[in-house]
Amino acid sequence: MATLSEAYRDNPLLLHHIIPLDFRSARSVPESHVWSPSDGFSSGEFSGEWFSLPVVDITDRDAPELMGRACRSWGAFQLTGHGISGRFMEEVEAEARRLFGLPTEQKLKALRSPGGATGYGAARISPFFQKYMWHEGFTIMGSAEDHARELWPHGYQSFW
Known part of the structure; x- marks a missing residue:
């Protein structure tokens, strides 16, 4: 069975599937990111008490079993009982905000390669959809310090 890194290397993405929408510079929603109800979701589908x-x-x-069921039906779940402190979670969130708050040019210095598994970029599953996802992400495997140095040559220590 191939590793995740091998699977990504053997199935590279086109560059336009890697670079996310620059949310700061967009003045309107580009057609490439407009999802209609026929794309699978309506605008009100994920609202309300249910x-x-x-x-x-x-x-x-x-x-x-519960995780598997949640992933099959929702694609996500919230995990509790893990013992990670709320304070640490707040610190992680602050670092994520700092990372995604960087100017696009800075984030692109850590752009994931077309066959790569790690770095900055759009979701690897993007090519499976007719429209682009409203998403930017940063995948870290291995040394978080190495990734942080790419983004913050001075001041990376708090990230990792």
């Missing part, structure tokens, strides 16, 4: 992301307590003995 919208509730599945919550899975990792200490529950049925957690693996």
Whole structure:
């Protein structure tokens, strides 16, 4: 079975599938990012009281099954019972805001290569959809310090 890195290397993305929309400079929604109800979701589909992301307590003995069910039905879940402090989570969120708040030119210095698995870029699943996702991401495998140095040559220490 191939590793994730090997799968990405063997199935490279085109550059326009890697570089995300520059949310700061966009003055209107480009047609490439306009999703209609026929694309699978209506604008009101994920609103209202019924919208509730599945919550899975990792200490529950049925957690693996619950995670699998949540991923199959929702594609995501909230994990609780992990013991990670709220303060640490706030610090992680602050660093994520700092990362994604960088100017686009700075983020592009850490752009994921077409066959790469790590770095800055759009979701790897983007090519499977007719429209682009409203998403930018930063995938880290291995040394977070190496990635942080690409973005913050001076001041990377707090990121990792």
